[in-house]
Amino acid sequence: MDRQIRRVGVALLALICLLFVQLNYLQIVRADKLANDPGNARKATRDFNRERGVIQTADGVVVAESVATPDGKFKRLRRYPEAALFAHVSGYLSFTFGTDGVEKTYNDDLAGRSVEVRDVRDVLSDRVRTGNVTLTLTKGLQQVARDALGNRRGSVVALNPTNGAVLAMWSFPSFDPNPLAAQDQRAVQASWKSLQADGSKPLLARTFRERYAPGSTFKVVTAAAALERGPELVGKSYPRLRELDLPRTDANLPNFGGSSCGGTLPDLLKVSCNTGFAQMGLDLGAERLAAEARDFGFAARPPIDLNGPAASEFPEASSFRRDEPALAKSAIGQQDVSATPLEMALVAAGVANGGVIMKPHVMGEVRDSEGRVVRSGPSEPWQRAMSPANAASLRDMMVGVVNGGTATRAAVPGVQVAAKTGTAQTVGDNSHAWIVAFAPAEAPQVAVAVIVESQPGLGDTVTGGRIAAPIAQTVLAAALRTP
Amino acid sequence: MKRPRRNAELGLIILAVLLTGGLYALAGLGRSASLPANIFPFLGVILALFGGAHIAMRILAPDADGMLLPLAAVLNGIGYVFIARLDPDLAGPQALWTALGIGAFVGTLVVVRRARDLERYRYTFAVLGVALLLMPLLPVVGRNINGARLWVRAGTITFQPGELAKIALAIFFAAYLVEKRELLSEVRLTKGRLPDLRVVGPLLLAWGASLVVMTAQRDLGSSLLFFAFFILMVWMATARGAYLGIGFGLFAAGAFFAYSTFEHVQTRVGIWLDPWPKADGQGFQIVQAAYAFGSGGFAGTGPGLGSPGSIPAVATDFIFAAVGEELGLLGTTAVIVAFVLIVASGLRIALRADQPFEQLLAAGLTVIIGLQAFIIIGGVTRLVPLTGLTLPFMSYGGSSLLANYVLLAMLIRVSDDTARRARRQAS
Numbered sequence: 001m002d003r004q005i006r007r008v009g010v011a012l013l014a015l016i017c018l019l020f021v022q023l024n025y026l027q028i029v030r031a032d033k034l035a036n037d038p039g040n041a042r043k044a045t046r047d048f049n050r051e052r053g054v055i056q057t058a059d060g061v062v063v064a065e066s067v068a069t070p071d072g073k074f075k076r077l078r079r080y081p082e083a084a085l086f087a088h089v090s091g092y093l094s095f096t097f098g099t100d101g102v103e104k105t106y107n108d109d110l111a112g113r114s115v116e117v118r119d120v121r122d123v124l125s126d127r128v129r130t131g132n133v134t135l136t137l138t139k140g141l142q143q144v145a146r147d148a149l150g151n152r153r154g155s156v157v158a159l160n161p162t163n164g165a166v167l168a169m170w171s172f173p174s175f176d177p178n179p180l181a182a183q184d185q186r187a188v189q190a191s192w193k194s195l196q197a198d199g200s201k202p203l204l205a206r207t208f209r210e211r212y213a214p215g216s217t218f219k220v221v222t223a224a225a226a227l228e229r230g231p232e233l234v235g236k237s238y239p240r241l242r243e244l245d246l247p248r249t250d251a252n253l254p255n256f257g258g259s260s261c262g263g264t265l266p267d268l269l270k271v272s273c274n275t276g277f278a279q280m281g282l283d284l285g286a287e288r289l290a291a292e293a294r295d296f297g298f299a300a301r302p303p304i305d306l307n308g309p310a311a312s313e314f315p316e317a318s319s320f321r322r323d324e325p326a327l328a329k330s331a332i333g334q335q336d337v338s339a340t341p342l343e344m345a346l347v348a349a350g351v352a353n354g355g356v357i358m359k360p361h362v363m364g365e366v367r368d369s370e371g372r373v374v375r376s377g378p379s380e381p382w383q384r385a386m387s388p389a390n391a392a393s394l395r396d397m398m399v400g401v402v403n404g405g406t407a408t409r410a411a412v413p414g415v416q417v418a419a420k421t422g423t424a425q426t427v428g429d430n431s432h433a434w435i436v437a438f439a440p441a442e443a444p445q446v447a448v449a450v451i452v453e454s455q456p457g458l459g460d461t462v463t464g465g466r467i468a469a470p471i472a473q474t475v476l477a478a479a480l481r482t483p
Numbered sequence: 484m485k486r487p488r489r490n491a492e493l494g495l496i497i498l499a500v501l502l503t504g505g506l507y508a509l510a511g512l513g514r515s516a517s518l519p520a521n522i523f524p525f526l527g528v529i530l531a532l533f534g535g536a537h538i539a540m541r542i543l544a545p546d547a548d549g550m551l552l553p554l555a556a557v558l559n560g561i562g563y564v565f566i567a568r569l570d571p572d573l574a575g576p577q578a579l580w581t582a583l584g585i586g587a588f589v590g591t592l593v594v595v596r597r598a599r600d601l602e603r604y605r606y607t608f609a610v611l612g613v614a615l616l617l618m619p620l621l622p623v624v625g626r627n628i629n630g631a632r633l634w635v636r637a638g639t640i641t642f643q644p645g646e647l648a649k650i651a652l653a654i655f656f657a658a659y660l661v662e663k664r665e666l667l668s669e670v671r672l673t674k675g676r677l678p679d680l681r682v683v684g685p686l687l688l689a690w691g692a693s694l695v696v697m698t699a700q701r702d703l704g705s706s707l708l709f710f711a712f713f714i715l716m717v718w719m720a721t722a723r724g725a726y727l728g729i730g731f732g733l734f735a736a737g738a739f740f741a742y743s744t745f746e747h748v749q750t751r752v753g754i755w756l757d758p759w760p761k762a763d764g765q766g767f768q769i770v771q772a773a774y775a776f777g778s779g780g781f782a783g784t785g786p787g788l789g790s791p792g793s794i795p796a797v798a799t800d801f802i803f804a805a806v807g808e809e810l811g812l813l814g815t816t817a818v819i820v821a822f823v824l825i826v827a828s829g830l831r832i833a834l835r836a837d838q839p840f841e842q843l844l845a846a847g848l849t850v851i852i853g854l855q856a857f858i859i860i861g862g863v864t865r866l867v868p869l870t871g872l873t874l875p876f877m878s879y880g881g882s883s884l885l886a887n888y889v890l891l892a893m894l895i896r897v898s899d900d901t902a903r904r905a906r907r908q909a910s
Contacts, residue, residue: 001719001720001722001839001842001843001846002834002842003722004718004719004722005719005830005833005834005842005846006830006834008715008719008830008846008850009826009827009830012826012850012853012854012857013823013826015853015857015861016819016822016823016826016853016856016857018861018866019819019857019860019861019864019866020816020819022861022864022865022866023776023807023812023815023816023819023864024812026773026776026777026807026864027776027777027779027780027781027807027811027812027815028780028781028812030773030777031776031777031778031779031780031781032777032780033777034773034774034776034777034778035774035777035778035780037774037777039762039770039774040774040777040778041790041793042774042778042789042790042793045790046790
């Protein structure tokens with residue numbers, strides 16, 4: 001019987017060895033994957049129950065804070081006192097749906113995981129180690145942007161061209177993040193479902209996650225391409241035309257409203273001359289235009305500190321090889337070109353900042369609970385789109401657009417504004433109204449992009465100059481009043 | 484007379500008590516950032532409990548193995564700390580059951596003065612075992628919990644008599660197999676010679692009845708444990724590989740039958756193969772356990788700092804997952820090593836025993852503990868399909884704790900008998 005007993009022992013030992021192997025697999029090999037699996041609520045529970053820092057605006061208004069709850073599953077709940085105003089920037093902290101926005105990007109700071117532990121007392125004491133995030137945005141300007149856009153679907157992005165700090169970033173419609181951060185997860189799911197079902201897409205942060213045809217605002221990029229890469233085109237005078245005969249197609253490219261225009265680059269930009277810019281696009285060729293678009297950040301995701309920014313698109317040069325009409329249309333921001341409002345604000349900011357686009361960011365600084373700065377927003381270049389001299393030339397042309405062109409409604413009394421409007425045709429006769437602008441032209445402090453999406457109720461003639469320019473004007477004026 | 488084993492045992496028990504106390508303090512710190520108010524009374528009580536068991540052994544089984552009691556103490560202690568930390572409402576009952584379990588341990592040592600006395604009552608134990616198994620099926624006292632009918636209720640106490648039935652049946656099998664092993668060994672399948680039905684009859688009856696009853700109660704874990712235990716007992720008694728072959732064949736056939744007949748068996752196999760698509764439904768428990776193991780990683784979150792509360796039945800069948808989360812691979816390995824040591828001690832007792840009945844009984848009881856630990860840990864870690872069983876000494880549950888202490892006492896009784904006889908011969 002001894003032999004059998006020994007064999008049973010060996011067999012049991014072998015089985016237990018298998019357990020040990022399986023445990024190593026679960027706790028070492030797959031540990032990270034299991035610990036961070038979206039279905040694993042542990043991280044979220046931890047983040048929910050522990051103290052969490054405040055998100056506030058640059059003018060000191062609390063956007064997100066943790067409040068203790070006397071009863072319920074979680075010890076603390078996240079509250080968003082400004083409701084919808086900053087929803088697309090602050091994001092939310094939802095037990096069921098995770099995090100978004102600043103709540104996601106700076107989760108470790110807010111939860112106190114990244115704040116440095118300096119000595120052993122920090123480990124042993126109950127001292128709060130959470131970080132507080134101060135945004136670059138102000139409630140003042142955000143409200144101005146919201147009120148100026150009103151109940152029209154669209155976006156307003158304002159940023160400081162010299163350092164990339166986002167000053168306002170509003171898109172309508174927005175949503176109230178409070179129901180998503182609530183205690184009762186059944187109610188949270190119901191809120192989420194109704195937001196998802198809403199056809200106006202309130203959850204969508206249009207400012208940096210939605211792309212539109214940029215229309216004539218893209219002519220800033222085409223003009224920059226001519227200045228940077230087509231010296232032979234800078235002095236060229238384009239013939240006055242009503243419409244441009246496109247090669248290899250019967251469809252001609254008309255000017256807006258059937259007017260005729262022509263002349264040199266400044267003249268073309270002032271009146272947003274389609275025929276001139278389309279021909280300029282053909283003259284530049286796909287390679288040079290695509291390269292300049294890339295230098296302005298098209299085809300890349302802007303390095304903003306918010307998750308999920310959409311990359312604006314300009315087609316590969318090779319795709320135009322057999323399609324010159326497409327190239328002509330792309331040169332005026334139609335066809336296959338698409339851009340986020342954030343990207344168009346960055347285009348304006350690049351021109352304003354001597355050709356250098358700074359990294360956009362919404363975080364001004366993170367401070368620990370004792371007020372020491374843990375980190376601060378970057379002031380780093382992202383793209384070099386133009387030489388300073390060419391940027392200055394383009395700026396002067398954009399000043400002309402405000403002083404006697406399509407963007408007269410963007411003029412701010414006492415300050416020189418530079419701008420470019422856009423009216424991008426969508427399906428049928430509908431149009432998106434665009435404008436990009438910055439001011440003061442000689443020493444820019446703020447660059448904006450505004451889009452009012454094509455929608456019913458905008459009136460008979462939807463143009464960037466009529467619909468979007470007044471919004472830009474209001475935002476620029478407010479931004480310059482409250483530096 | 485010197486008792487070196489007892490002194491070593493006392494040292495190990497003190498170590499186990501200190502370990503439990505330390506874990507208890509850490510769990511308190513993890514939960515509320517302060518030492519538990521009752522830490523010193525707590526230490527006093529567990530020291531009194533296991534110290535009492537130790538003194539009882541000095542009197543009742545002075546020559547027995549000195550490893551088993553400290554190992555049970557450390558597993559029981561870790562289990563208690565986790566139960567108290569997972570559900571404070573269960574801490575009181577578990578403490579009471581631990582006391583009762585140690586009482587049953589001492590009581591068994593008092594009543595069973597010689598292991599071979601048990602041999603005479605084999606049929607009593609057979610009837611007792613089957614009766615205990617059948618109890619939950621009785622109309623008035625039987626209780627259905629979580630889809631399995633394993634409980635008996637008397638007043639406010641619910642009890643799982645099946646736990647004790649295993650021990651009674653182990654005694655019967657050991658005695659019966661030793662008595663008839665000559666006859667059973669004659670089987671030669673190749674020559675068509677089958678054992679006499681009069682010999683195998685009682686065996687098959689007790690075994691078949693137990694399996695049918697467990698299956699009827701939807702207790703897959705116990706059925707599996709019991710099946711494997713029985714086959715191993717027959718094989719150890721007869722040394723006939725044929726029985727292993729028959730056993731394996733029957734197991735395959737039974738598994739196939741169960742799979743094709745019972746929906747809950749198919750479900751279990753399905754979530755074993757891939758629980759992720761059903762992570763919110765039937766696979767929830769096993770997926771949550773996997774999260775717990777993964778979140779624990781190598782060193783664990785620390786006692787009281789994880790959230791194993793999301794795992795259903797975490798205080799009972801899934802307590803090992805809570806250990807995995809809060810103590811990490813280090814903790815789970817320690818628990819596994821403790822079971823390896825229990826199995827090793829049990830089999831060493833079996834090998835040293837000079838009476839065949841005692842040998843087979845000790846080996847069988849060890850197989851029960853070892854296999855039960857493997858089946859439930861394997862199930863929780865998704866190494867094998869999950870079948871509900873308690874983790875010996877660790878899981879919440881009075882019946883399980885009580886039965887395992889009785890089992891431990893039997894092993895110790897065999898060990899003491901052997902050592903005493905050996906000493907008597909030597910002197």
